[in-house]
Amino acid sequence: MSYTLPQTIGIDISKATLDAHAYPAGSNQQFANTASGHKALIAWLGQWSVERVAYEATGAYHRELEQALADLPCVKPDLNSWR
Numbered sequence: 001m002s003y004t005l006p007q008t009i010g011i012d013i014s015k016a017t018l019d020a021h022a023y024p025a026g027s028n029q030q031f032a033n034t035a036s037g038h039k040a041l042i043a044w045l046g047q048w049s050v051e052r053v054a055y056e057a058t059g060a061y062h063r064e065l066e067q068a069l070a071d072l073p074c075v076k077p078d079l080n081s082w083r
Contacts, residue, residue, distance in 0.1 A: 006051035
């Protein structure tokens with residue numbers, strides 16, 4: 001199914017994997033948290049117009065992904081400001 005609405009992508013980051021969800025498309029996909037997994041994630045995102053990519057900073061596990069997504073509109077919440 002093709003969606004013409006811009007998508008918001010949420011990514012749950014762990015040491016080994018990236019669990020991605022596209023909204024409102026409702027599509028989920030898991031990728032390895034490696035350089036090749038980052039490339040596969042970016043290719044997966046290419047099917048939509050992406051409005052934003054949201055993820056939580058997870059120590060060292062998000063840093064290479066953040067660099068790979070540098071050309072996309074990323075949002076990294078500051079969880080300390082919510083306390």
